[in-house]
């Protein structure tokens with residue numbers, strides 16, 4: 773087995789899961805799925821991916837070099853805490869307020885993995901703001917923990933008094949929400965676009981050493 777991001781063939785255990793992490797680039801299962809999704813649904817958005825304008829939030833160190841190489845000049849990174857991403861030239865932007873520096877219909881794609889659960893407020897407002905920034909035909913390609921389809925979303929972690937309470941309620945000290953079944957319904961009903969399938973099969977997951985049905989990705993495309 774080789775890592776689809778870096779070509780490495782040395783895998784190591786992570787949080788008790790054997791061979792979960794690429795020993796070369798550090799990619800976890802969900803990062804390998806992310807790159808497979810980008811190959812199918814991002815790099816194909818233009819015959820020349822160097823023409824794309826792409827915003828990547830919280831740019832993961834294993835994905836950043838590969839995206840930078842394929843997209844180049846139009847590849848923009850941003851985060852509220854850019855010091856956490858020293859490998860990237862990351863704009864310091866707080867969401868949603870600072871995102872009004874971008875005009876509507878500006879990006880061909882917006883990428884964010886495991887970001888929504890860190891943003892205070894309602895996920896629906898955040899998704900709407902991201903989709904506003906997409907060009908016609910542009911795609912938001914993203915993932916979240918879960919989602920937990922057997923329950924409804926719980927939000928409000930930013931209002932809890934301590935990390936311990938957030939850990940207990942949201943499973944991580946800096947998570948503000950658990951996304952549930954209403955999240956899917958909301959996404960499918962955002963006006964002006966549609967959800968398209970990530971096209972990732974369990975056979976492909978197996979070839980990337982990812983467990984069946986793990987790391988689902990969401991792609992919302994603005995109507996042309």
Ligand SMILES: [Zn+2]
Pocket residue numbers: 775776777778779780794795796797798799
């Ligand atoms: Zn790798």
